[in-house]
Amino acid sequence: MENLPLAQTGAELSIWALFWQAGWVVKLVMLGLLGASVWTWAIIVDKLVAYNRMRAALNRFEQIFWSGQSLEELYRNLSDRKTTGMSAIFVSAMREWKKSFEKGAKSPLALQTRIDKAMDLALTREMERLEGRLGFLATIGSAAPFIGLFGTVVGIMTSFQAIAGSKSTNLAVVAPGIAEALLATAIGLLAAIPAVIAYNKLSSDAGKIAVRMEGFADEFSAILSRQIDEKVAQRA
Amino acid sequence: MKTGLTTSVVLHAAMLGFGLFTLSAPSALEVADVEAFPVDIVPVESITQIQKGDKKAPANEKPAPKPTSRPDIVPDAQNVGDNKIDSDKPATPEPTQKEVDVAAAPPPSPKPEPKPAEKPKPEPAKQAEPKPTPVPATEVTPEPQPKQDVKPDPVAETIVNDQAEAEAVKLPENAPAPEAKPKPPQAQTAKTPDRKQDDKQAQEAASKPKSEEKEFNADEVAALLNKQKPSGGGAKRSTEQASLGGKKDTGGNKLSQSEMDALRGQIQRCWNVPAGAMDGGALKVSVQFKLSQTGEIEGRPEIISGGGAAGIERAAAESARRAVLQCAPYNLPADKYEAWADVIVNFDPSEMF
Known part of the structure; x- marks a missing residue:
């Protein structure tokens, strides 16, 4: 016996053939999972690029910020540009400072609070932009195996109905149907595994960036607070 | 986002294209040619008890006498043969x-x-x-x-x-x-x-x-002059292929060793050996009881030997009787009912330890 007759008598078992043999529900599931996989990888690539850029931008800004350059000058440079990350926080805080202080705010305490609020708002906006679409990765990571499993169950159900119809439990009759059904689970896992890994990595990266930005915001808030005190003392 | 999407689509297309060519029909599973190992499961009865069959035929799985040619069935016939009337005389050779x-x-x-x-x-x-x-x-x-x-x-x-x-x-x-x-x-x-x-x-x-x-x-x-075919033999018809065996069932309806062991084991499980009977080799009890065809006990099990009026001997006898009653529906082969309609069981406490 050189070959099992199964391979000859059974239907073709290539991936493409398996896909075309599947029922429409299973096909739909497979196509959906394929789309999810494409979108997942799109997000992964996009986020990786975005986080790299953000890190680079943070480094550059920190370098400029601590280089001893005057804040006024820095603000003038940045205010007319589109800003991201720390620079956005810096610009929003400086704008609030300028608006309130230059018009001669009465209460330094209220000014401090307003600046903090403005920085918080900017930080939240930045984080929102950073972490957007990461939720999709989490969803795919948890749901794709189930969707694939659904396709498998439906496929196996139809293949069992086919067995009942052909009144034969020959492996050659049973195997292709089950193989094509299992393909759905395979695609589901193929989409889910990178999604889960990428979600964990990207969310921890985002967390690190957020910590850096929060640290900068606190530091800048302290600097501004000192400035306010000095200005109040000068006036008095 | 555009860059991400395009790279993703390109990557997927590449993967699918690669998969189409490399993951096409899997190579057939090769199975080594393994010699089948014939195993016969031979019940003990076929060795220890002669079944009805043909002396010259090879041993078969099912004991059967020579096939008969007449199709008509004579009710209640016991002896196998082509005769019209059932007789236990051997058929005259043709x-x-x-x-x-x-x-x-x-x-x-x-x-x-x-x-x-x-x-x-x-x-x-x-x-x-x-x-x-x-x-x-x-x-x-x-x-x-x-x-x-x-x-x-x-x-x-x-x-x-x-x-x-x-x-x-x-x-x-x-x-x-x-x-x-x-x-x-x-x-x-x-x-x-x-x-x-x-x-x-x-x-x-x-x-x-x-x-x-x-x-x-x-x-x-x-x-x-008897113009009829010289005939003897019975009128029971047989359609099975002839297999090795004797003219009659010699012990076909005796309980086989394994069936007896099963019965013994069943009773043993129900038997609470009376305390203090361990050393008493003299406390042997024989219980006789009748069974119906469903395996239920008919009447009361009698103690035919052993046991005594009082004390430990009486306890031993009663425990034996209880054991027999407790295990009551006995599952024994129905076709050998004659062999187990009346059973005598010997209870020996010394063999339990």
Whole structure:
């Protein structure tokens, strides 16, 4: 016996053939999972690029910020540009400072609070932009195996109905149907595994960036607070 | 986002394209040619007990006697055979009969032929009477030969076709006629030279002296002759292929060792050995009880030996009886009911430890 007759008598078992043999529900599931996989990888690539850029931008800004350059000058440079990350926080805080202080705010305490609020708002906006679409990765990571499993169950159900119809439990009759059904689970896992890994990595990266930005915001808030005190003392 | 999407689509397309070519039909699974290992599961009964079957047939899975050819089924038949009536006598062997048939096929036809021929010609027959004792075969044979030629088939055929019953009906008609006497000796003499091995010859020889003593009637002889196939044996039909076995079931309905062990084990599980009986080898109890076909106990188990009026002996006897009652529905082979309708169980506490 050189070959099992199964391979000859059974239907073709290539991936493409398996896909075309599947029922429409299973096909739909497979196509959906394929789309999810494409979108997942799109997000992964996009986020990786975005986080790299953000890190680079943070480094550059920190370098400029601590280089001893005057804040006024820095603000003038940045205010007319589109800003991201720390620079956005810096610009929003400086704008609030300028608006309130230059018009001669009465209460330094209220000014401090307003600046903090403005920085918080900017930080939240930045984080929102950073972490957007990461939720999709989490969803795919948890749901794709189930969707694939659904396709498998439906496929196996139809293949069992086919067995009942052909009144034969020959492996050659049973195997292709089950193989094509299992393909759905395979695609589901193929989409889910990178999604889960990428979600964990990207969310921890985002967390690190957020910590850096929060640290900068606190530091800048302290600097501004000192400035306010000095200005109040000068006036008095 | 655009860059991400495009890279993703390109990557997927590449993967799919790669998969289409490399993951096409998987290579067939190669299975080493493994020799099948035949295993026979032989129940102990087939060795320890002779089943009904055929002595010459090879051992088969199912014990069965020689297949019978008759299809009709005789109810309540016990013995296997082709007979109409069930009898426990062994079937007479057929092969000898076949030899006779081949040789004897022509002779019966001449015998009946003379009978009708005799009636018109009584005289030549009387002349022939003295001859039978010397029996010169050559002298006698010529006489019937011309008759055979004169009266051929039609009569012979009808008579051959007639069964013994038809001949019996004829008997009364012929009996009074004295002319019929001479013929049978002629017929007999005609036969004797033909073949001396014939079985029927012996019978006819036996009938000769009788005919000498009293009036001899040829038809009577014909009637006495058993034209039926020599037959014995039973009437139970068998369609299975013959397998090795004896004529009868010798112990087919005895419980096999394993069945007895099963029964023993079942009772043992229910038996609480009375405390203090461990050392008492003398506390053996035999319990007899009857079982119905469903395995239920009928009546009360009797203690037929052992046990005592009081004390530990009484406790031992009662525990044995309780054990028998507790295990009550016994699962034993229904076809061997005779073997376990009445059971005696020996309880020996010393064997439990």
